[in-house]
Every structure is written in structure tokens, then in C-alpha cells.
Amino acid sequence: MILHFVFALLLTVLPVQASQPVSLEILFDGVPTLGGGWVLTVTMKAETDILTSQIELVHSHGLRVDAGLGFWKGPLSAEQETVLEIAYTLVDKPPQEIIVNINGQTAEGHAFQLQERRVIDFK
Numbered sequence: 001m002i003l004h005f006v007f008a009l010l011l012t013v014l015p016v017q018a019s020q021p022v023s024l025e026i027l028f029d030g031v032p033t034l035g036g037g038w039v040l041t042v043t044m045k046a047e048t049d050i051l052t053s054q055i056e057l058v059h060s061h062g063l064r065v066d067a068g069l070g071f072w073k074g075p076l077s078a079e080q081e082t083v084l085e086i087a088y089t090l091v092d093k094p095p096q097e098i099i100v101n102i103n104g105q106t107a108e109g110h111a112f113q114l115q116e117r118r119v120i121d122f123k
Contacts, residue, residue, distance in 0.1 A: 021048045021106045032120050037089040046076035053104030062092025095121040
């Protein structure tokens, strides 16, 4: 029996609505397999000056972080990027979930919030 791995985000750029003050890109380097590892890269780019911003990655119990930090906080100038790289291992059967939470405030005082969810599953 052959299991097919379904994962929609393998090297896929996720566009964010034009009205958002940041753009978000989520990439997977490798294919998650039970007991196997891969690297998740989250890139946030400021479209305008950002007074304060925060990125937090939350994952389900079946994923283990092997390297990297799933949190960042700070200001960003327009066109500046910040990148998080986290190495994960899938330690429990799918489905498992990773949630990327972003929030902050622009230099003009406008609050923003984004949330992206990715599910790791075999089909």
C-alpha cells in the first residue's frame, strides 16, 4: 500500500491582502514524514513602517522543535524583512498543525493581526 503525502504548502508563497501592512511567506524545506525532519521558514516583510510587531508559531503536540525559535518581536522599517527558521520532527501520527500568529501596530497607529494555519496530513 502506498501512502500519498498531501501538503499544500511545499515551497508555496502565500499572498496577503493588499490592505495588510505586512506580507507573509511560509516555506517548507523537505517533506514531513513520521520520524522525519524538515525546516519551516516564515518571512514577514513590512510594506510600511511598523512600530511594533510580533510573530509567534504554535504547533500541535505531535511536532518537536529541533532547532530555532518560534517567536520574534520588534519594529520593522518599510521593505525590511524578518525571518524565522524552525527545524521540526514529526513525532506523532498526522494530522498535526502549525499556526503562525502575527500582530502589531504601524507607525501611523493602525493595529493589524494575521493568522495562518497549516495542517500536516497523509492522504
